[in-house]
Amino acid sequence: MSDNGEKSLAEKLDIAIENLSVWHRVTLVMVIIGLLSLSVVIxxxxxxxxxxxxxxGQIIEIKDESGNVELVFDPNSDDIFSTQSILNLYTTQVWLMASNGLVIGLLSFLFLWITYRGHAYRKELRAIENQLIRQSYLVNFETSIPEGNDRIDKILNHSCLVFPELQSLLGGKTDRKKLPYRVDQTIGRQKIDVIVSTKRGDFIVKFFDYVSVQTLEQFTDDLAKSGKAIFRVLCISKNYDEQLQSSQLSSIMQRLNLDFDMDLIFEDEQGYSMLWIN
Structure with missing residues (x-):
């Protein structure tokens, strides 16, 4: 959020994505209710x-002299509606049932179309958000000096400039400068330095002395097996394996097949630099 209280582009985009998600769910519920109501009424x-x-009386089938089958209403007494009126009513009901099937088919198509378009719009908006995050990462992490009393304060203060999910936890209050976070948590066999709970899952920070491909594979495997909802993971280290600093990095990250976003960040005395942005 800017100094004058106006939301940043990333925050506005995040709100738009949430609103789209709510609209999508409400629309699907309305379609389902419509289908059920129509089916019940008919x-x-x-x-x-x-x-x-x-x-x-009852409606029976009879054959005429030419062998054609006709519907005939057989009344219990003569004091009843006309036979033709009953047949017309019955025919109307048959057409009504056929229309019921047609309407259900159309509503089902609408349901599938909304589902498809909703996912497509969300995917497109997420792609835009990821581009904004990459740009924000480069601007804030590569050009700004970290502020804070320790490593945790510095990385979280910097992260708030990038991720609207973290910024929203501050509630836009200038007098509240620290995020609510937990330290020294254990996930599987991994000791996690910092965890911030957000509406999209846990924001995890792990400080390493040295990161090799094997270290990265073991770390991500333990996180994946935990079954926790993870929003993003920041791996921060002063030293990375030569393989991770080579052209093989992209294929290594793809091979991990992660269900969450993970970034690799260099840390030095001057600040941070990006090795990999998911």
């Missing part, structure tokens, strides 16, 4: 129609 009308018919 089914009940069919049921009560047959109940009413059975009070006064």
């Amino acid at each position: 089914s009940l009308s069919q049921y009560y129609f047959h109940q009413e018919i059975s009070k006064h």
Whole structure:
């Protein structure tokens, strides 16, 4: 959030994504309710129609002289609606049931279309958000000097400049400068230095002395097996394996097949520099 209280572009985009998600869910619920209501109403009308018919007679099939099958209403007495009126009513009910199937088919198509478009829009917005995050990463981490009393304060203060999910935890209050976080947590066999709980999952920070490919594989494997909802992971180290600093990095990260975003960050006395942005 800017100094004048206006939301940043990343925050506005995040809010738009959340609103789209809410609209998507509400629309799907409305379609489902419409399908159920239509089915119940028409089914009940069919049921009560047959109940009413059975009070006064029955509809039977007969063959005429040419062998054609016709529907005939056989009344219980002469004091009843005309036979033609009953047949018209019955035919109307048949067409109504056919229309019921057609409407359900159309609503089902609408349901599938909304689901497809909703996912497509969310994917597109997430792609835009990721581009903004990459740009914000480069601007804030590569050009700014970290502020804070220790390593945790510095990385979290910097991260707040990048991720609106963290900024929202501050509530826009200038007098509240620290995020609510937990330290020295254990996930599987891994000791996690910092965890911040956000609406999209845990924001995890892990400080390493040295990171090799094997270290990275073991670390991500333990996180994946934990089953926790993870929003993003920052791996921060002063030293990385030569493989991770080579052209092989992209294929190594793809091979990890992560369900969450993870970034690799160099740390030195001057600040941070990005090795990998997911």
